[in-house]
Amino acid sequence: MNRFMTDRQKKIFDPTEGNISKAAEILRRGGLVAFPTETVYGLGANALDERAVGKIFEAKGRPGDNPLILHVSCADEASLYAEVTPQALELMKRFWPGPLTIVLCAADVVPLAARGGLDTVALRAPANPAALSLIRKCGFPLAGPSANKSGRPSPTRAIDVLNDIGDSVDMILDGGETGIGVESTVADATEPRLAILRPGAVTREMLAEIAEAGPCSPDKARRSPGTRYRHYAPSVELRLWEDSSQGVFDGESAWCYMGMRKPPKGALRTTIFATPEEYAHGLFSAMRELERCGAKLIIADFPDMPGLGEAIRNRLSRAAGRQ
Numbered sequence: 001m002n003r004f005m006t007d008r009q010k011k012i013f014d015p016t017e018g019n020i021s022k023a024a025e026i027l028r029r030g031g032l033v034a035f036p037t038e039t040v041y042g043l044g045a046n047a048l049d050e051r052a053v054g055k056i057f058e059a060k061g062r063p064g065d066n067p068l069i070l071h072v073s074c075a076d077e078a079s080l081y082a083e084v085t086p087q088a089l090e091l092m093k094r095f096w097p098g099p100l101t102i103v104l105c106a107a108d109v110v111p112l113a114a115r116g117g118l119d120t121v122a123l124r125a126p127a128n129p130a131a132l133s134l135i136r137k138c139g140f141p142l143a144g145p146s147a148n149k150s151g152r153p154s155p156t157r158a159i160d161v162l163n164d165i166g167d168s169v170d171m172i173l174d175g176g177e178t179g180i181g182v183e184s185t186v187a188d189a190t191e192p193r194l195a196i197l198r199p200g201a202v203t204r205e206m207l208a209e210i211a212e213a214g215p216c217s218p219d220k221a222r223r224s225p226g227t228r229y230r231h232y233a234p235s236v237e238l239r240l241w242e243d244s245s246q247g248v249f250d251g252e253s254a255w256c257y258m259g260m261r262k263p264p265k266g267a268l269r270t271t272i273f274a275t276p277e278e279y280a281h282g283l284f285s286a287m288r289e290l291e292r293c294g295a296k297l298i299i300a301d302f303p304d305m306p307g308l309g310e311a312i313r314n315r316l317s318r319a320a321g322r323q
């Protein structure tokens with residue numbers, strides 16, 4: 001910490017054992033702590049404390065009917081907050097800690113505010129040592145949506161959290177840039193056939209090792225309010241470059257580009273990713289960088305590939321305002 005730091009910057013701390021203990025104390029008293037996970041940064045609060053949960057919705061400007069993910073450290077802990085079916089237990093054993101959120105029937109102890117009034121609850125154990133240590137020190141589940149203003153790209157760096165909601169958080173644990181870069185896969189496991197409510201790094205193909213998994217029905221989508229809202233959007237227009245799209249670049253002057261293919265000449269700035277993993281990792285930080293480069297338009301390559309490609313297409317479609 002140096003003396004030229006602003007009060008807001010002074011909220012960022014390295015995730016040492018001592019600082020994680022301080023963070024747990026803040027959370028115990030009902031405060032908000034942003035923490036790193038392997039996907040994106042989460043905005044943590046005691047999920048069992050309705051007032052603390054209320055602060056999350058206020059800080060993010062998040063609609064009250066959009067439920068939160070409860071972060072736990074293991075399957076045993078999950079069973080305190082949800083009805084863990086044998087299939088769910090198998091999923092947890094295979095993919096936890098990791099980027100898979102599982103929606104199950106909720107136990108009564110989970111406040112309705114945390115689950116958007118639903119009878120289900122979403123649970124995940126994150127694969128980040130600081131996050132797991134924080135959850136263990138707290139002894140209660142952490143409600144943890146992405147630590148951005150609602151509708152903005154998710155934060156993959158502590159500075160993104162500071163820029164979006166720095167005034168509302170009590171502390172930010174800085175774990176460096178997050179590895180995966182897109183949010184967890186959300187799978188509804190309340191029925192034997194899994195419904196993928198949000199694609200992520202645990203892909204449909206990977207889930208198929210344990211259970212049949214498909215996209216969610218319109219009815220299920222209605223029950224996952226997060227799938228309804230415009231999301232992940234930078235402050236300038238984002239346009240998709242699909243294989244089939246003609247004339248995407250025609251007549252544009254102040255545009256910049258991100259993607260895996262080489263764009264035509266003329267971009268103000270270009271961010272190229274070599275692999276789908278790199279694209280997912282850099283997607284949100286590229287949106288945040290490119291919106292600041294003076295362009296009126298970001299053109300994004302829309303990768304036509306299975307696996308992680310599905311998660312990338314989902315975030316890009318929604319950032320471009322498509323459902």
Ligand code: AMP
Nearest residue numbers: 067068120121122145146224225226227
């Ligand atoms: P975020 O908090 O930004 O990571 O988003 C969490 C996502 O999980 C949103 O799309 C929510 O709608 C979804 N979600 C959380 N809890 C539930 C639940 N009980 N049922 C269905 N979807 C859920």
Ligand code: MG
Nearest residue numbers: 145146154183
């Ligand atoms: Mg989010």
